[in-house]
Amino acid sequence: MKKSYLILGASGLVGSNVLNELLAHDQVGQVTVLVRTPLQLTHPKLTQVRTDFTDLSALDSIGPVDALFCCIGTTRKKTPDLVQYKAIDYGITLAVATYAKAHGCKQIHLVSSVGANSKASNFYLKIKGEVEEGIQALGIERCFIYRPSMLIGARNESRPAEKLGQLLTPIFDVFTFGGRYHSICASKLAQSMVRNAMQAHATSRILFYKDFL
Numbered sequence: 001m002k003k004s005y006l007i008l009g010a011s012g013l014v015g016s017n018v019l020n021e022l023l024a025h026d027q028v029g030q031v032t033v034l035v036r037t038p039l040q041l042t043h044p045k046l047t048q049v050r051t052d053f054t055d056l057s058a059l060d061s062i063g064p065v066d067a068l069f070c071c072i073g074t075t076r077k078k079t080p081d082l083v084q085y086k087a088i089d090y091g092i093t094l095a096v097a098t099y100a101k102a103h104g105c106k107q108i109h110l111v112s113s114v115g116a117n118s119k120a121s122n123f124y125l126k127i128k129g130e131v132e133e134g135i136q137a138l139g140i141e142r143c144f145i146y147r148p149s150m151l152i153g154a155r156n157e158s159r160p161a162e163k164l165g166q167l168l169t170p171i172f173d174v175f176t177f178g179g180r181y182h183s184i185c186a187s188k189l190a191q192s193m194v195r196n197a198m199q200a201h202a203t204s205r206i207l208f209y210k211d212f213l
Contacts, residue, residue: 002029015071017190064104107142153186
């Protein structure tokens with residue numbers, strides 16, 4: 001039986017790659033994306049649910065999903081208010097994951113960050129750590145947490161600092177010796193996520209650079 005998948009953050013760098021991977025996979029029957037603004041994409045497998053994330057009842061019409069891919073994320077430039085920032089990264093992610101579990105979701109794939117720690121002094125890493133703990137506390141049968149370092153790929157939005165970082169990354173990567181701080185192409189990370197979702201016997205774990213390969 002072909003599976004049904006739900007993506008949170010399908011317009012982002014990783015989420016858009018996950019979407020492409022799922023739509024091209026012959027074991028996938030339906031892919032539902034939650035969006036504020038509809039994607040400029042049509043596909044027989046794709047269902048777009050428009051929402052402002054204050055009310056997720058629109059999901060009732062799609063029925064149960066086999067797995068949820070959480071790829072949502074904002075930036076301090078786009079969301080300078082820290083309360084609002086947490087409401088997006090933590091609040092929306094946990095709300096959708098809780099809803100998905102209640103509708104039969106058996107596995108979740110969460111994009112986090114290397115260094116994520118709920119006790120970190122760095123706000124970004126602290127929020128990522130809190131999201132991880134919140135997701136794990138839901139008790140979903142299979143939970144995969146991905147902790148990439150620098151993500152390589154073209155974004156729809158302008159991020160000058162990140163663009164500069166991507167240019168310098170090949171130099172930095174030499175000194176990571178293939179460790180967890182090595183950069184990863186968003187497309188490769190997405191392939192890893194979909195690959196794990198398709199493996200019936202894969203178990204919950206936290207994954208780093210070498211695991212993505």
